[in-house]
Amino acid sequence: MSASPRPDFTPIRKRFAARLELRLITICEHFVGLESEPRYRFVDALMREFHSLAGTAGTLGFDEISRAAAAAESICLRMMRRGRYDRRLDVAMLERRITEIGGYISAIG
Numbered sequence: 001m002s003a004s005p006r007p008d009f010t011p012i013r014k015r016f017a018a019r020l021e022l023r024l025i026t027i028c029e030h031f032v033g034l035e036s037e038p039r040y041r042f043v044d045a046l047m048r049e050f051h052s053l054a055g056t057a058g059t060l061g062f063d064e065i066s067r068a069a070a071a072a073e074s075i076c077l078r079m080m081r082r083g084r085y086d087r088r089l090d091v092a093m094l095e096r097r098i099t100e101i102g103g104y105i106s107a108i109g
Helices: 010-036 040-059 063-082 089-108
Strands: none
Touching: 010 040, 010 089, 040 063, 063 089
16 A cells, blocks of 8 residues: 655745744744743743744744744743743743744744
C-alpha cells in the first residue's frame, strides 16, 4: 500500500511567514505591558500567543520558532503556576526568547 501524498503547505507557509512580524509586534506589546504593569493578564496573553505560535510554526516546519515559542510558553506557565514572578529573572528569560524568535523571523523575511 502506498502512502498518501503529503499536502503542499507552501501557500500556507508563505501566509504564515508574512504575518509573523505582526505576531511579534503583538507579543512585544504584551511584554511591554508586563514590564510596566505586573498583571497576570499579560502573562496569560503571552502564554496564549506563544502556544499558538509554537503549534502553528511546528506544524508548518518552522522548527526553530516553534521551539523558542514553546520555551517561552513554559516560562509563562511556570510564572502562572507559582502565582508570582521575579520581574528581573522571569522577564529577562522571556525577553531572551522573544529576541530569539525575532531573530528567526528576520532570517525568514
